[in-house]
Amino acid sequence: MRPWTRQSWPGPNAGTSDLAELGFADVLVLEGGNAAWCGAGLTPVSGPTHLLSPRDDVWLASSERPGDARANVMAYLDWETSLLAAIERGGCVPFRNLLWH
Numbered sequence: 001m002r003p004w005t006r007q008s009w010p011g012p013n014a015g016t017s018d019l020a021e022l023g024f025a026d027v028l029v030l031e032g033g034n035a036a037w038c039g040a041g042l043t044p045v046s047g048p049t050h051l052l053s054p055r056d057d058v059w060l061a062s063s064e065r066p067g068d069a070r071a072n073v074m075a076y077l078d079w080e081t082s083l084l085a086a087i088e089r090g091g092c093v094p095f096r097n098l099l100w101h
Contacts (some may be wrong), residue, residue, distance in 0.1 A: 019027045062072035
């Protein structure tokens with residue numbers, strides 16, 4: 001899988017070769033994209049429908065989490081601010097921290 005930048009993005013079919021590299025044989029690209037889908041009278045779907053597996057990467061809002069609301073907000077902020085360091089450590093995403101160094 002290759003990371004894309006705005007300058008290197010080859011277009012809407014870019015992901016097909018990545019999926020083939022991962023072993024997916026039947027990769028189809030809808031010519032015309034979403035406009036063609038809607039133009040054919042089909043209804044677009046959004047949200048968590050037709051999932052292949054249960055969602056396991058959901059971060060609930062602090063108001064939805066059990067326990068102390070302030071502690072939940074602080075835990076979320078700690079998680080959020082640690083993302084930059086995690087991305088930098090991962091090394092697989094071209095990333096430049098514009099916020100702080």
